[in-house]
Amino acid sequence: MSKNTQITSKKQDKSLLSKISKLLNNSIVQTIIGGVFLLLIEYKIGVFQEVKRNSNYSGSPLWVDITTLTTIFIFIYFLKCLRIHFNYQNYFREEFSSAVLSTIILLIISLVLSISGQQMFWYPLVAVSYIVSSQKLTVSQTSWEGYAFLSVLIMLFYFIAFIRHQNWDGLKSIQQHQRDQRSEPSNIFSEGIGEFKRILNHWGTLEKYSESDYTQLLNPLEQSEDLISQAWKEQARELLRLSSSSYVIDQESGWHDKQGCWVGRNIDTGKLFFIYPAQAKLSKQDLDNFVRYSREFAKSQNCQISELIVAFRENRDKSLTPTDSYKDIRFETERNLLEKLVNFTDYSNNIHKRVLINKLPESALPLDDVYVSSQLLISKKKRADENVEDYL
Numbered sequence: 001m002s003k004n005t006q007i008t009s010k011k012q013d014k015s016l017l018s019k020i021s022k023l024l025n026n027s028i029v030q031t032i033i034g035g036v037f038l039l040l041i042e043y044k045i046g047v048f049q050e051v052k053r054n055s056n057y058s059g060s061p062l063w064v065d066i067t068t069l070t071t072i073f074i075f076i077y078f079l080k081c082l083r084i085h086f087n088y089q090n091y092f093r094e095e096f097s098s099a100v101l102s103t104i105i106l107l108i109i110s111l112v113l114s115i116s117g118q119q120m121f122w123y124p125l126v127a128v129s130y131i132v133s134s135q136k137l138t139v140s141q142t143s144w145e146g147y148a149f150l151s152v153l154i155m156l157f158y159f160i161a162f163i164r165h166q167n168w169d170g171l172k173s174i175q176q177h178q179r180d181q182r183s184e185p186s187n188i189f190s191e192g193i194g195e196f197k198r199i200l201n202h203w204g205t206l207e208k209y210s211e212s213d214y215t216q217l218l219n220p221l222e223q224s225e226d227l228i229s230q231a232w233k234e235q236a237r238e239l240l241r242l243s244s245s246s247y248v249i250d251q252e253s254g255w256h257d258k259q260g261c262w263v264g265r266n267i268d269t270g271k272l273f274f275i276y277p278a279q280a281k282l283s284k285q286d287l288d289n290f291v292r293y294s295r296e297f298a299k300s301q302n303c304q305i306s307e308l309i310v311a312f313r314e315n316r317d318k319s320l321t322p323t324d325s326y327k328d329i330r331f332e333t334e335r336n337l338l339e340k341l342v343n344f345t346d347y348s349n350n351i352h353k354r355v356l357i358n359k360l361p362e363s364a365l366p367l368d369d370v371y372v373s374s375q376l377l378i379s380k381k382k383r384a385d386e387n388v389e390d391y392l
Contacts (some may be wrong), residue, residue, distance in 0.1 A: 026203070032227070037144065063113065063116070067110070067117065067119075072104045074107060080099045081099045081161070084170075088171075091170050093176055094175070094206060095206070096165065097187075100161040100188050101189060102192070104154065107154045110150070111154065111355065115147060161188060172208045172209045173206045174206075175206065204369070232279050233277050235277075236311040236334075237251075240264075241264075245336060248267050249262055249264035249265075249267050250264075260276065261277075261290065261294075263275070263297065266307075271304045272303045272306060273308070274290070274294045275309045275310075278311065279312075280317055282310065283320075287325075287326055291326070294308055308329045313334055315335060318331055354367065355367045355368050356368050374387055374389075375387055
C-alpha cells in the first residue's frame with residue numbers, strides 16, 4: 001500500500017470517527033439510546049413489573065414501562081434545564097429553549113398517561129422504592145385534584161421558563177442576533193423547534209455572536225462613520241422611494257444598521273430590493289459583500305431579489321468604483337435620482353420655443369437673432385477674446 005493511500009485511509013477514518021462523535025453528542029440520539037437501554041434492562045430484569053406483584057395495581061404492564069421511561073426522561077431534562085439556568089454563561093438561549101420544550105412535551109405526555117392509567121406518572125418509581133424496602137404498596141385511583149395539580153405544575157414550569165427566556169443573559173448566538181435585527185418574534189416554542197431542526201438536519205453548531213467578529217466576518221457591509229452619513233442614508237431612501245410608487249421601505253425596520261443598507265419590497269412583484277447608500281468610493285470587496293449579504297437575507301426570507309441598488313452621493317465616487325464588473329447592480333448618483341423625479345422635457349421645449357420661435361414685442365425677430373453675448377474687459381487697454389459666459 002502506498003503512502004498516499006495510507007494517508008487517505010487515515011483521513012477517512014478520522015472523518016468517520018468525527019461523524020460518530022457528533023452523532024453521539026446529539027441530545028436526541030442520546031435520548032433514544034437511553035430509552036432503548038432502559039427497555040433492555042427492563043426486559044432482562046423486569047424490576048418495574050414487580051410493581052404489579054407487590055401492589056394491588058391491575059394496570060397494563062406496557063403503561064408501567066412507558067410511564068417509567070417518561071418519568072426518567074422528565075428528570076433528566078429537568079436537570080438539564082437547571083444546569084443551563086445556573087451555568088447560563090456557557091449556554092445559548094436556543095439550547096435552553098430546546099431543553100424547556102422537551103421537558104414540557106414530556107410533562108404533557110405524562111399527564112396523558114396519568115389520565116389513561118388512572119395513576120400519577122411517578123407511581124412506578126414510588127412503587128419500586130416500596131419494593132426495595134420490602135413493603136407492599138396500596139394503590140388507589142387518582143382523583144381529578146391530582147390531574148389538576150399536574151396541569152398547574154406544567155403551567156408554572158412554563159411561566160418560570162418564559163421569564164428566564166425573556167431575560168436571558170447567557171451566550172448570544174449569531175442566529176439570535178439576526179432574528180433580533182429582523183425584529184422576528186422569538187419564544188420558547190419557535191426557538192426550541194428551530195433547535196430540533198438544526199440538530200436533525202445537521203445544520204452545524206451554534207456560533208457565538210461577537211460584536212467585533214460579526215462586524216468583520218458576518219456583517220460585511222459595516223462602514224465607518226466617514227463612509228456613510230445619517231443624512232445621505234435617509235435621503236437615498238427617500239429618492240428611491242419617490243422614483244417609483246412600487247417601492248415600499250419601512251422607515252423603522254427597513255434599515256439594517258450593521259449591514260449598512262435598506263431592505264424594501266416591490267409591491268407589484270412581491271420581491272425584495274436592497275439599497276446601499278455610499279458616501280465614498282467602494283472596493284470590489286465592498287460590492288461582493290453587499291451582493292452576498294443580499295442573497296443570504298433573501299434566502300432566509302424565502303423571497304427573490306428584485307433589484308440591487310448602490311446610491312452614491314458624488315459622481316466621482318461612482319467613477320472610482322469598479323461598476324463594470326457588476327451587471328446585476330444598478331448604480332445611481334444623487335444627481336441621477338433627482339433628475340428622475342422631475343420630467344424637464346416640457347420645460348426645455350418651452351425655453352426652446354421662447355428663444356428660437358416666438359417673436360419679440362414689436363419685432364419680426366426671435367430672441368436668438370438679436371441676442372449679443374457680453375464681452376469681458378480685462379483692462380482698459382485690452383479686451384478679452386472670450387465672452388463672459390465662456391469665461392465664467
